[in-house]
Amino acid sequence: xxxxxxxxxxxxxxxxxxxxxxxxxxxxxxxxxxxxxxxxxxxxxxxxxxxxxxxxxxxxxxxxxxxxxxxxxxxxxxxxxxxxxxxxxxxxxxxxxxxxxxxxxxxxxxxxxxxxxxxxxxxxxxxxxxxxxxxxxxxxxxxxxxxxxxxxxxxxxxxxxxxxxxxxxxxxxxxxxxxxxxxxxxxxxxxxxxxxxxxxxxxxxxxxxxxxxxxxxxxxxxxxxxxxxxxxxxxxxxxxxxxxxxxxxxxxxxxxxxxxxxxxxxxxxxxxxxxxxxxxxxxxxxxxxxxxxxxxxxxxxxxxxxxxxxxxxxxxxxxxxxxxxxxxxxxxxxxxxxxxxxxxxxxxxxxxxxxxxxxxxxxxxxxxxxxxxxxxxxxxxxxxxxxxxxxxxxxxxxxxxxxxxxxxxxxxxxxxxxxxxxxxxxxxxxx
Amino acid sequence: xxxxxxxxxxxxxxxxxxxxxxxxxxxxxxxxxxxxxxxxxxxxxxxxxxxxxxxxxxxxxxxxxxxxxxxxxxxxxxxxxxxxxxxxxxxxxxxxxxxxxxxxxxxxxxxxxxxxxxxxxxxxxxxxxxxxxxxxx
Numbered sequence: 001x002x003x004x005x006x007x008x009x010x011x012x013x014x015x016x017x018x019x020x021x022x023x024x025x026x027x028x029x030x031x032x033x034x035x036x037x038x039x040x041x042x043x044x045x046x047x048x049x050x051x052x053x054x055x056x057x058x059x060x061x062x063x064x065x066x067x068x069x070x071x072x073x074x075x076x077x078x079x080x081x082x083x084x085x086x087x088x089x090x091x092x093x094x095x096x097x098x099x100x101x102x103x104x105x106x107x108x109x110x111x112x113x114x115x116x117x118x119x120x121x122x123x124x125x126x127x128x129x130x131x132x133x134x135x136x137x138x139x140x141x142x143x144x145x146x147x148x149x150x151x152x153x154x155x156x157x158x159x160x161x162x163x164x165x166x167x168x169x170x171x172x173x174x175x176x177x178x179x180x181x182x183x184x185x186x187x188x189x190x191x192x193x194x195x196x197x198x199x200x201x202x203x204x205x206x207x208x209x210x211x212x213x214x215x216x217x218x219x220x221x222x223x224x225x226x227x228x229x230x231x232x233x234x235x236x237x238x239x240x241x242x243x244x245x246x247x248x249x250x251x252x253x254x255x256x257x258x259x260x261x262x263x264x265x266x267x268x269x270x271x272x273x274x275x276x277x278x279x280x281x282x283x284x285x286x287x288x289x290x291x292x293x294x295x296x297x298x299x300x301x302x303x304x305x306x307x308x309x310x311x312x313x314x315x316x317x318x319x320x321x322x323x324x325x326x327x328x329x330x331x332x333x334x335x336x337x338x339x340x341x342x343x344x345x346x347x348x349x350x351x352x353x354x355x356x357x358x359x360x361x362x363x364x365x366x367x368x369x370x371x372x373x374x375x376x377x378x379x380x381x382x383x384x385x386x387x388x389x390x391x392x393x394x395x396x397x398x399x400x401x402x403x404x405x406x407x408x409x410x411x412x413x414x415x416x417x418x419x420x421x422x423x424x425x426x427x428x429x430x431x
Numbered sequence: 432x433x434x435x436x437x438x439x440x441x442x443x444x445x446x447x448x449x450x451x452x453x454x455x456x457x458x459x460x461x462x463x464x465x466x467x468x469x470x471x472x473x474x475x476x477x478x479x480x481x482x483x484x485x486x487x488x489x490x491x492x493x494x495x496x497x498x499x500x501x502x503x504x505x506x507x508x509x510x511x512x513x514x515x516x517x518x519x520x521x522x523x524x525x526x527x528x529x530x531x532x533x534x535x536x537x538x539x540x541x542x543x544x545x546x547x548x549x550x551x552x553x554x555x556x557x558x559x560x561x562x563x564x565x566x567x568x
Contacts, residue, residue: 001458002548012451016444023440030433060547064455071451313441338445345448352456430534430547 020078027315076405232398311339513561
């Protein structure tokens, strides 16, 4: 597919976004409003600019990722607009900011390449750790930067400068930084970590000191869960680490040990923390807790069930009955209004994006780029899988966002940067 | 009446979404190559070395996939010091001949233009690698 085809598809995605908004308008008041044109304008500006930046600085990059991301954003924006028009206008700003940062990343890496990131490994690690503890800042103190707990999770940071007040979830950016650090770290240490030493029957165990990094990662993600009550981020962090170890060393020992530690951690968390037990109950028997903890999951299921095969149509269902639909349950809202057909389509888009990302990792000859592409793609795919799986009750629900679709600035911005990085990697590998 | 129109519009919306994803899925499939191994419509295209230091006049046919390069393991050996080990790949997809550069150092030129993505070829097109020129017959 050529760059021109990529541009045409981005145009098509922007048109589909405004088509979706138009459908919502017609359904609610039989007339088309200004938001239709505005949605088109914002989408074509954001993704068009990103496309132009790719043409300028990464002309050999993969042409598939940005149109797919644009389509997810188009469907997401239509559904957010349908649920809450005010949130949709905020999301448009975040989209522009995210595209801007994506362009900045492409520009910044245009001369030195992604290898530039390799040098700043410990800066990335330190800023990731710093961002992780930011939400633990006191909620009331004189400094303008404060921690914030929303719905029982200590994930937010609020910045209050008098004129501007904003809040963000540093966890989303931490994901990118950790993947960057690990790619750089493992690219150098993979040989030591891949050495096989002791054999116990079918398993090859590495030296005990080689297990230190894996234990550190385990404790770190456990800490995230205890202090921030964030199951999703903790699971994402640990799994991404294990996956990257596996990519770097090709030793299934790490998968076995990682799986074991994960089971151990889950059982420990379940027996020690009530909020974990509540999550598990709401997952297994949501209807028995319909009035309280199972309310959100139950309503998500009702929504998807009433959507049936082809959905009620945009603006014609009642997805606002689901609690936190624009942030956590956007997939259920899409399932209601575009039906099974629409949900399957969304899954197909994520599957395509993951396959393109993994393809970039497979074709990379440089280990650092390979690890970076694999880690970014893995965390992107796992995050989508966890939240969608939580909504359809495949897994316990975790409060993480659905990339490109959920309402949320931090998520949209970090995922646009993630896609820009993948495009940059694929460009470098083809030069 | 509005309900009917909205139902139709909804279906159009979903159909367009599918069309979009289908376009990309198909492009990814042909990019990876080998996915679309359906029956061949014609026997294959012939490619002739028209200008080369040592290989002028030689030819080969592309029936499925042919990798050309300076390596012994390439399907067709390319005797040119500017060529990479595995320089490029010709593939026959549904009777259409497609050329793809395999990340070569010095690039592949089709009718004088360096290619970055897979390009469809037709009769008479000239493919240049280093000092070697091939033509599609």
